[in-house]
Amino acid sequence: MLKALFIDLSGVLYEGHNVIPGAVAAIKKARASQLQLRFVTNTSRRTRTQLLTDLQNLGFDLQKKELFTAPVAVHAWLQEKKLRPYCLIHHNIKSEFADLLQAMPNAVVIGDAEQNFCYDKLNRAFQLCQQGAVLVGIGYNRYFKLEGQLLLDAGPFIKAIEFAALTQAIIIGKPSKDFFLQALASTGLSADQVLMIGDDIYGDIEGAINAGLLAGLVRTGKYQTGDEHKISAAHLTFNSIVDAVDYALSDQSNN
Template sequence: MARGVLLDLSGVLYDGNTVLPGAIAAVLRLRAARLPVRFLTNTTRQSKRQIVAHLQRLGFDCAADEVFTPVAAARAWLKANSHQPHLLIHPALEEDFADCRMDGPVAVVLGDAAERFSYEGLNAAFRALMAGSPLLALARNRFFRDRDGELSLDAGPFVEALEHASGIKAKLFGKPSADFFLAAAASMGLDPADLAMIGDDAESDTAGALAAGIGTAILVRSGKYRDGDEQRFQPAPSAVVDDITAACDLILAAQRD
């Protein structure tokens, strides 16, 4: 029985500016059952401020401290290791790094930079890596469902390109990093085994959660889900359902048993 719930955002709760059917009601049902909720996203085309505002604008009941992005963990690493960031990120994300130190050794920080993934931008990051900088990956998802409804390249292929060229393995801060899931669990004061994760990505969301020790991981057939995803990655999801409503039905039914 889950005592808390981790929710992916895009593809589970909303698609661009459209709330997915039943999503707002599902979050309210979880809260009514006194289940703490955390919103986990690898999205790096928006700052945390923008993500929280977007959720609230769409009608979701959420607070800033309930939203987890990879940026906070990357910033903590930079501070603890006295590095300044060499940013290869989307312009909207720059505000989250505005107060980072601008002296000391350099660390390459890579997110979904969209049009900034130019040869010039990638080569500047590559040269920094070859000079000894570490590579901090905010996410390494392969693709995402874009606003036009089609799949688009995410940060992962560019992380792997720089890893291949430089021979340097990236430090990962977003899903499926175990630390990312464990930080959300710690914020609720709960054991990871007492949590359920709901996501549309069989690799980063459900397999990543289970590998991190999350007790239950439910894959929804919305967002980026493709037929057969549940068989492509291990550990396999605990359950596969049509949408967020069905996922909440499973969680709440287990509470009643």
């Protein structure tokens, strides 16, 4: 029996500045039930506070404790390991790492840096990793969708540094199993009681399945025809978050 929903943000609740039709009502319906809600995202262009404000402005009601972001998880990991990061990230989230010592870096953090993905900065990341710095990825997504276009995400750039420096990144964020398990731990539930809803067949769906969760792919956001056939693991497919929530609620009523 389903007892919680893990929900991706971009592409599932909204696209750019536009709410997915029916998404606000679907979240209200889910919240009125006995389901626990967690919102899990690799979004690395906005701070956690900015995301909460954005979502509230779009009409979504959620609490800070329900929002799990990859940048916050990376910060916690760096702090725990006492690492000094060279941050190749979007300028909007630099404040998330401002309290960490960054002189003489022994770690490289790569997120969706947008225009900061220039040769000089990528080369600096390569040189540090070649000298032994730990490579850390804020997620490992291939691409995302913004204003109707598919755009490169951080994954291809992380892959380039891995290839050049003969290293392997530690991924904190989807599809990392540990990221899903961190959110799971906050619910007190077992993995088979949770349905992850996302638009990324690899980061959301395959990642959740590898963590033991159930998973449902929505045909919104970055979804492209045929995505549901790109992995062999069993999963659900929905037209949108509206159908996914209805499925979860019907599962509750049938048990």
